[in-house]
Amino acid sequence: MDMQVSLLDRLFDAGLLIETGVDGLYGRSGQFEDVIAGFERLIDRFGGADGAEAIRFPPGMNRAFFEKSGYMKSFPQLAGTVHSFCGCELDHISLLKCMDEDGDWTEGQKATDIVLTPAACYPLYPTIARRGKVAQTGALYDLQSYCFRHEPSKDPARQQLFRMREYVCVGTQEHVTDFRQSWMDRGLKMMELVGLDVEIDVANDPFFGRAGRMLANNQRDQNLKFELLIPVTSSAKPTACMSFNYHQDAFGAKWELALEDGSVAHTACVGFGLERIALALFAHHGLDVKQWPEHVRTALWG
Ligand code: 5GP
Numbered sequence: 565m566d567m568q569v570s571l572l573d574r575l576f577d578a579g580l581l582i583e584t585g586v587d588g589l590y591g592r593s594g595q596f597e598d599v600i601a602g603f604e605r606l607i608d609r610f611g612g613a614d615g616a617e618a619i620r621f622p623p624g625m626n627r628a629f630f631e632k633s634g635y636m637k638s639f640p641q642l643a644g645t646v647h648s649f650c651g652c653e654l655d656h657i658s659l660l661k662c663m664d665e666d667g668d669w670t671e672g673q674k675a676t677d678i679v680l681t682p683a684a685c686y687p688l689y690p691t692i693a694r695r696g697k698v699a700q701t702g703a704l705y706d707l708q709s710y711c712f713r714h715e716p717s718k719d720p721a722r723q724q725l726f727r728m729r730e731y732v733c734v735g736t737q738e739h740v741t742d743f744r745q746s747w748m749d750r751g752l753k754m755m756e757l758v759g760l761d762v763e764i765d766v767a768n769d770p771f772f773g774r775a776g777r778m779l780a781n782n783q784r785d786q787n788l789k790f791e792l793l794i795p796v797t798s799s800a801k802p803t804a805c806m807s808f809n810y811h812q813d814a815f816g817a818k819w820e821l822a823l824e825d826g827s828v829a830h831t832a833c834v835g836f837g838l839e840r841i842a843l844a845l846f847a848h849h850g851l852d853v854k855q856w857p858e859h860v861r862t863a864l865w866g
């Protein structure tokens with residue numbers, strides 16, 4: 565924990581992250597954003613020729629899609645919903661009175677049709693399901709979104725609102741598992757180019773509760789999730805900076821995503837944790853980008 569607090573304090577002192585008073589919710593400096601922009605260009609250099617369709621969703625998604633996705637079954641502890649005041653003038657007077665008295669004014673807020681996006685790919689599946697059948701040769705999407713996860717922490721690598729860049733592949737089992745493997749190879753090469761030591765290991769999502777433990781074990785046993793780990797605040801416990809997920813036909817069945825031959829589509833997604841990658845670079849090469857090794861600066865900024 566100490567190493568995490570000390571990196572966070574150093575990032576605040578250097579002005580790279582800006583405190584908001586909430587753990588895991590930070591402003592970022594122009595310099596921090598420049599590192600992310602440079603790394604995203606590196607992602608484009610590796611993935612651009614694949615011809616993915618770029619789509620950018622806002623950081624909120626349709627609540628009905630979120631409900632259907634089953635997120636609340638697996639990760640209720642992480643979800644964030646958007647609530648608003650929907651009352652009349654009398655309700656407004658009570659609201660202000662409650663705030664004046666330091667009461668819980670949020671109790672009267674009503675759920676809107678929007679929830680915060682939990683992972684960049686969640687709004688994609690219902691969107692492409694509406695378009696009809698997917699070509700037998702598969703389809704590829706390039707996404708980036710702010711994502712919300714309710715897990716306040718002093719670890720700068722665990723943020724509540726952070727950006728995820730994703731490639732999502734839809735197709736046959738063979739196609740999407742080949743896609744996932746190719747990004748594991750590319751991920752290793754990219755991190756080598758920016759001078760970071762990495763390892764890839766099997767992983768699981770933080771499924772909630774006792775039933776969740778079984779789901780997590782199942783995910784591991786079947787090698788459905790791998791993570792690319794980089795030391796940020798600890799070399800003993802490196803941080804997941806990329807993940808490589810094979811969903812089998814789970815999203816295909818959920819959203820009735822079919823290939824031209826009528827079979828249920830398989831899906832896989834590869835996610836880059838953009839803040840985490842920037843933090844790994846700052847932790848490894850120092851807080852002054854002018855002092856970073858020349859080959860790293862060239863890989864990021866040409
Ligand atoms: P996953 O969907 O695999 O949990 O997340 C995809 C990627 O988003 C992770 O590999 C990681 O790089 C990033 N990520 C996940 N959780 C957090 C978090 O709490 N904070 C930040 N900054 N990035 C995260």
Ligand code: ZN
Binds near residue numbers: 685
């Ligand atoms: Zn995804």
